[in-house]
Amino acid sequence: MKILVINAGSSSLKYQLIDMEDEHVIAKGNCDRIGIDGGCITHKLANGKVITEDCQFNDHADAFKKLVEVLTKGCDAVVKNLNEITAIGHRIVQGAEHFSESVLATDEVVQKIEDISDLAPLHNPGHVQAIRACKKVFGPDVPEVVVFDTAFHQTMPPKAYMFGTPYEYYEKYNVRKYGFHGTSHRFVSNKLAKCLGRDLKDLKVITCHLGNGSSIAAIDHGKCVDTSMGFTPLDGILMGTRSGCIDASAVLYIMENEKLTASEMNMILNKQSGYLGVSGITSDDRDLRKAAAEGNKRAKLAGEMQRYHIKKYIGAYAAAMGGLDAIVFTGGIGENSASLREEVCDHMQFLGIELDTDKNIMCNAQEVEVSMPYSKVKVWIIPTNEELLIARDTKEIVEKIR
Numbered sequence: 001m002k003i004l005v006i007n008a009g010s011s012s013l014k015y016q017l018i019d020m021e022d023e024h025v026i027a028k029g030n031c032d033r034i035g036i037d038g039g040c041i042t043h044k045l046a047n048g049k050v051i052t053e054d055c056q057f058n059d060h061a062d063a064f065k066k067l068v069e070v071l072t073k074g075c076d077a078v079v080k081n082l083n084e085i086t087a088i089g090h091r092i093v094q095g096a097e098h099f100s101e102s103v104l105a106t107d108e109v110v111q112k113i114e115d116i117s118d119l120a121p122l123h124n125p126g127h128v129q130a131i132r133a134c135k136k137v138f139g140p141d142v143p144e145v146v147v148f149d150t151a152f153h154q155t156m157p158p159k160a161y162m163f164g165t166p167y168e169y170y171e172k173y174n175v176r177k178y179g180f181h182g183t184s185h186r187f188v189s190n191k192l193a194k195c196l197g198r199d200l201k202d203l204k205v206i207t208c209h210l211g212n213g214s215s216i217a218a219i220d221h222g223k224c225v226d227t228s229m230g231f232t233p234l235d236g237i238l239m240g241t242r243s244g245c246i247d248a249s250a251v252l253y254i255m256e257n258e259k260l261t262a263s264e265m266n267m268i269l270n271k272q273s274g275y276l277g278v279s280g281i282t283s284d285d286r287d288l289r290k291a292a293a294e295g296n297k298r299a300k301l302a303g304e305m306q307r308y309h310i311k312k313y314i315g316a317y318a319a320a321m322g323g324l325d326a327i328v329f330t331g332g333i334g335e336n337s338a339s340l341r342e343e344v345c346d347h348m349q350f351l352g353i354e355l356d357t358d359k360n361i362m363c364n365a366q367e368v369e370v371s372m373p374y375s376k377v378k379v380w381i382i383p384t385n386e387e388l389l390i391a392r393d394t395k396e397i398v399e400k401i402r
Helices: 060-072 106-115 125-139 153-154 167-171 180-195 248-258 262-271 275-279 286-294 297-321 332-336 338-345 355-360 386-401
Strands: 003-007 012-020 025-031 040-045 050-054 085-092 143-148 204-209 215-220 225-229 326-330 378-381
Touching: 003 125, 003 386, 012 060, 012 386, 025 060, 040 060, 060 125, 085 125, 085 386, 106 125, 106 143, 143 386, 153 180, 153 225, 180 204, 180 215, 180 225, 180 326, 180 378, 180 386, 204 297, 204 332, 215 297, 225 297, 248 262, 248 275, 248 297, 262 286, 275 297, 286 297, 297 338, 326 332, 326 338, 332 338, 338 378
Parallel strands: 003 085, 085 143, 204 326, 326 378
Antiparallel strands: 003 012, 012 025, 025 040, 040 050, 204 215, 215 225
């Protein structure tokens, strides 16, 4: 079975074709600048070959047509025809309270995703465009599945997801914490349980998905009970360009003094804050650490804030769950920054966290335990693979309807 995994935005379409026989990636790539001049496709084969071509994508249907072409035509074709692609899995950012699991992309489901676009205006409209364009190109006989970033967090209790605002805003506008990166948190927590040879339902785990966007989740006996991102991906820890948690009064104070509109303030909090806003030089964690090492005080401060926020969430979630068995670091920063892992785990011995500092330095981007053998709380690095989880969900759902 070959499954095509799609992660679409308003102007981009990332894809992976995965052979579920052994779960290897046959080809992957990105159609960029859809609906914008200067479009291109970057297509990567399993043998390492990279094909880049300038294209004009008027809409997502054009992007899918080009995708079909690079997969099936010429000497670099990886499938003979579309019949070899059994199903398609789509990543969807926001499913709100309507979806607690992955489902077939029926017309009713796609309409519901569109109906809640106001909760994810930068993402859901692009997802809907992609699903409908995909159906046009691949036809009705190829089943499509939607996998939601928010679904994993739907097990949070009301005391964790509700805000302290008038209850009517939850009833009228669905204002509550939703959480994101759920596909990643689900993948690495399940992988951890396999690595430990234990049932996830017997574990209390904190998963740290750390990248340009970052979130932390508390997983108690297999269920998410809290997560750091909130109504949108803006909440939580300091990120590349996002502020993370901030007193709402501070936002209002800045808006009043700077005479900013809600749209302008939203841009500042999402695109001009975080590492970039504090350091004044970069949103990239690698550049931030380099600048800090060279003596840039604001870069050093941004890094300290990031690590402090992570440490606070770990302590809070351990308390919320009444214990802790393991911590997982994943995502581009979590997997590759030994210094971050060390600084987060420093002075956490009271929780039973004992990091093997030498092993931690040597084992970036590997699936490996980096805690001492006697550490009560196990610390792991587990590279995430959201596309594979989407493919697995798609395979499972498609097999049920056959």
